[in-house]
Amino acid sequence: MDLKDYGIDMWEEEKILSFRRTLLAWYDKEKRDLPWRRTTNPYHIWVSEIMLQQTQVVTVIPYYQRFLDCFPSIADLAQAPEEQLLKAWEGLGYYSRVRNMQAAAQQIMSDFGGQFPSNHQDISRLKGIGPYTAGAIASIAFGLPEPAVDGNVMRVMARLFEVNHDIGDPKNRKIFQKIMEILIDPERPGDFNQALMDLGTDIESAKNPRPEESPIRFFSAAYLNGTMDKYPIKEPKKKPRPVFLYAFILQNSDGKVLLEKNQETGLLAGFWSFPLIEYRLAQQMDLFNQEQDQLLEQGSPQSLFETKYHLKPNWSEQVFRDVSHTFSHQKWQIKLVSGQLSAHQLTGQQYVWVSPDDFDQFPMAGPQKKMVQSYLLGRFT
Known part of the structure; x- marks a missing residue:
């Protein structure tokens, strides 16, 4: 592709070389000391890159260390039981990431003899590894001149060249990929990619950037032209879709509470939770606060449970605090x-009666952890 077709004039070779030197000199002086930067082990770098997607560095560090303690090798990850895998990832969210990692580990065992592939094409074939992650692993672990283009890098590039294309539109990614293919330092590609990552997450962040501190400010068209506030161009995200659910806290005569394992594929597959029933999708969040009889078009929560499970519990009037949890595309509002x-009324591997003291033995996603907190608080009020 020709960048001129997208309104971008690429620099002459001398300026590109100067840019590389400037950026890498800054990185050598200012780079963050992170555990995955002390190794070129592709497995370790892969784990860190997947964890860092949609998650801050400070959150990832302890998870990264614990995960490698649990699964020291690709073989360990490939054969890990699902519950152990989910428990190790618990709290990071986006659980499809760790499931894809295990599928990729199994690919490596079967297709590459247990050795992480060392070329970009084979790395890209692995489950859950997209262009950014493939570029990061190839450049950092194997020294290949492959760009790692994520939102942070696109933000820096958009300001550098005043790119008048929405960075949130997937079809525009090729523009930033092409820019990076030209700019990347062939001698130190991993450091080059990581320097831009550091720059984009701090000095040239999306909120409250400090362009006057940027080591590459005199290369930046947006800085020189006073247009930093215009770039990058990004259309606002759609608001998460509201989802309304009931969670059922059912106790037996021993004081144990019923948990149900999600047997479906998708968002929270494999996790344990109080039984959940979705009862209404609303277009406006404030509908949840209207009178109960205006919302219950499908019947009471008790009747919904009895219809689905063919059981008739002795219902309680105890009140628990409502729970709210936001995913990237959904916002859950949950009434308990x-x-x-x-205990004998429900059988099957997807059901278990658990003492409240043992909840932490079961992998639980964010919404269920909040429900547990609400339940534990409500027990003593």
Whole structure:
């Protein structure tokens, strides 16, 4: 592709060389000391890159260390039981990432003899590894001149060249990929990519950037032209879709609480939770605060449970605090309903009766952890 077709004039070779020297000199002086930067082990770098997607560095560090303790090798990851895998990832969210990692580890065992592939094409074939992650691993672990283009890098490039194309539109990614293919330092590609990552997450961040501190400010067209506030161009995201659910806290005569394992594929597959029933999708969040009888078009929560599970618990009037949890594309609003149920009335591997003291033995996603907190608080009020 020709960048001129997208309104971008690429620099002459001498300026490109100067840019590389300037950026890498800054990185050598200012780079963050992170555990995955102390190794060229592709497995370790892969783990860190997947964890860092949609997650801050400070959050990732302890997870990274614990994950490698649990699964020291690709073989360990490939054969890990699902519950152990989910427990190790618990709290990071986006659980498809770790499932894809295990599938990729199994690919490596079967297709590459247990050795992480060392070329960009084969790395890109692995489950869950997109262009950014493939570029990061190839450049950092194997020294290949492959760009790692994420949102941070696109932001820096957009300001550098005043790119008048939406960085949130997937079809525009090729523009930034091409810019990076020209700019990347062939001698130190991993450091080059990581320097731009550091720059984009701090000095040239999306909110409250400090362009006057940027080591590359005199290369930046947006800085020189006073247009930093215009770039990058990005259309606002759609608001998460509201989803309304009931969670059922059912106790038996021993004081144990019923948990159900999500048997479906998708968002929270494999996790344990109080039984959940979605009862209404609303277009406006404030509908959730309207009168109960205006919302219950499908019947009471008790009748919904009895219809789905073919059981009749002894329902309680105990009130628990509502729970809210936001995913990238959904916002859950959850009301908790309690009752008593005999332990023998539900059978199957997807059900378990658990003492409240043992909740932490089961992999639980963010919404369920909040429900547990609400339940534990409500027990003593």
